[in-house]
Amino acid sequence: MSESQLTQAFVTALGISAEQVTDELTYNEIDAWDSTAHMILIAELEDTFDIMLDTDDIIDMSSVAKAKQILHKYQVNPE
Amino acid sequence: MLQDKVILITGANRGIGLATAQVCIALGATVLLAGRNEVQLELVAEQLGERAIAMCYDLTDETQVKQAFAHIKQHIGHLDGLVNNAGMMHNAPAAMTSLDSLQQQLTLNTVAAFQHIQLASRLMRKPGCGRVVNLCSIVGERGAAGQSAYAASKAALTGITKSLAKELAAQQICVNAVAPGFIDTELHSDFSDKQRENIINTVGLGRMGTPREVADLISFLLSDHAAYITGQIIGIDGGMQL
Ligand SMILES: NC(=O)c1ccc[n+]([C@@H]2O[C@H](COP(=O)([O-])OP(=O)(O)OC[C@H]3O[C@@H](n4cnc5c(N)ncnc54)[C@H](OP(=O)(O)O)[C@@H]3O)[C@@H](O)[C@H]2O)c1
Numbered sequence: 161m162s163e164s165q166l167t168q169a170f171v172t173a174l175g176i177s178a179e180q181v182t183d184e185l186t187y188n189e190i191d192a193w194d195s196t197a198h199m200i201l202i203a204e205l206e207d208t209f210d211i212m213l214d215t216d217d218i219i220d221m222s223s224v225a226k227a228k229q230i231l232h233k234y235q236v237n238p239e
Numbered sequence: 240m241l242q243d244k245v246i247l248i249t250g251a252n253r254g255i256g257l258a259t260a261q262v263c264i265a266l267g268a269t270v271l272l273a274g275r276n277e278v279q280l281e282l283v284a285e286q287l288g289e290r291a292i293a294m295c296y297d298l299t300d301e302t303q304v305k306q307a308f309a310h311i312k313q314h315i316g317h318l319d320g321l322v323n324n325a326g327m328m329h330n331a332p333a334a335m336t337s338l339d340s341l342q343q344q345l346t347l348n349t350v351a352a353f354q355h356i357q358l359a360s361r362l363m364r365k366p367g368c369g370r371v372v373n374l375c376s377i378v379g380e381r382g383a384a385g386q387s388a389y390a391a392s393k394a395a396l397t398g399i400t401k402s403l404a405k406e407l408a409a410q411q412i413c414v415n416a417v418a419p420g421f422i423d424t425e426l427h428s429d430f431s432d433k434q435r436e437n438i439i440n441t442v443g444l445g446r447m448g449t450p451r452e453v454a455d456l457i458s459f460l461l462s463d464h465a466a467y468i469t470g471q472i473i474g475i476d477g478g479m480q481l
Contacts, residue, residue: 196409203364212309215357 166231169208170224173201183225209236240462242267244368245318247311247359249298249351250325252279254424255374255457258450259322262458264290271311273298274325298325298351308358320370320461321359323352323396328389328426341388348392353399356414360407369412370461373400375472377420381481397472404470413469415460420476423447443478 170181174192187193193201202218205211205227211234213221221227246263250256251272260270260283269290272280280293294310296303311318326348329340356371363369378386379393397416404414421427421438430438439446456475459465 199361199410203361206312206361207364212305212312212361214305 165208169204170201173197173204181224186223211236240266241458244268244320245315246320246322246461247271247273247318248322248324249273249355252276252283254426255422255450255453256324257283258454259324259457260287260291262454266458299346301354304354312362317364318359318362319368321355322457323355323373326374330385332385333387336388344388344392349395352396356403360412363412369410371412371414372457372460373416375416375418377418377474377476377479377481380418380472383481400472401470408469415468416472417453417456418472418474419448419453420479421447422450422453424450441480446477448475448477
């Protein structure tokens, strides 16, 4: 699992550039990461890492940094 | 009409759920028969053939439902349709309805249905393929004396149907419901002949509906023929006046 896979998932799901995908990027901070895009992002992460996220984790995934933390729980470790 | 579609039906061992499974299989779908009665589900799966798969879990247990969907994701990868059919009805005047009974009906008829849509919609990724059909009721739409708890659980499901139709439209998932009137199943097994007769007298067509008639409507809503229908609660009640 590489950090580039995680970045790519954000890029594909939110339609933003790779440069915008920083740890500090937070949910609802940009128009591209609204609630509809959030579900597309979840689908993308689940497909990329072959996992099924819990509802609580979907709610908690409020930033890129938080996404990394949550993915660790699923034995996914974007380095 | 449902060729190559994968459809999960809750409460598929009898009544409307079983009829829906039969129709979906006949129309070419692969059907996941969900419910709590393992023996009956296995029997139905055996009768329906290799495109019917029994999935036994407690529909009201959050963890078991998650595990069931994780299993679908792992072994099948996607879903095309969900039919939230399992339901229970306790008839009693409000003063004689325990909060426990209200809670049980809400837990199965509303909360379990909600969780199933929540998880199923995430497996409906093929463009244009997502279909959810909920079993609402004429009682939830119009109200009926002696059925306030059941009505509450079904009216809540109507609200879920209309709201999620709007929310999931962005993902091209259609969410509809059928609202049956008086259908000949075990749901009414405790009704006396007199009670049945009284109800049938309120039905314009003068008879109970059959599970197959409801199943035909559900299978239509699951099919590509219904691709432009969403957010609808479609009555199937033979012209019943409540
Ligand atoms: N029949 C009607 O006139 C009518 C009218 C309006 C709406 N509906 C709705 O249509 C749906 C199907 O009803 P039906 O007429 O086919 O009734 P039914 O013959 O009584 O079947 C009900 C189904 O729900 C399942 N179920 C009940 N309680 C359950 C529980 N606690 N956990 C898991 N599964 C449970 C049953 O499984 P078990 O065999 O394991 O109990 C069965 O598969 C229901 O949602 C009902 O409210 C029916």
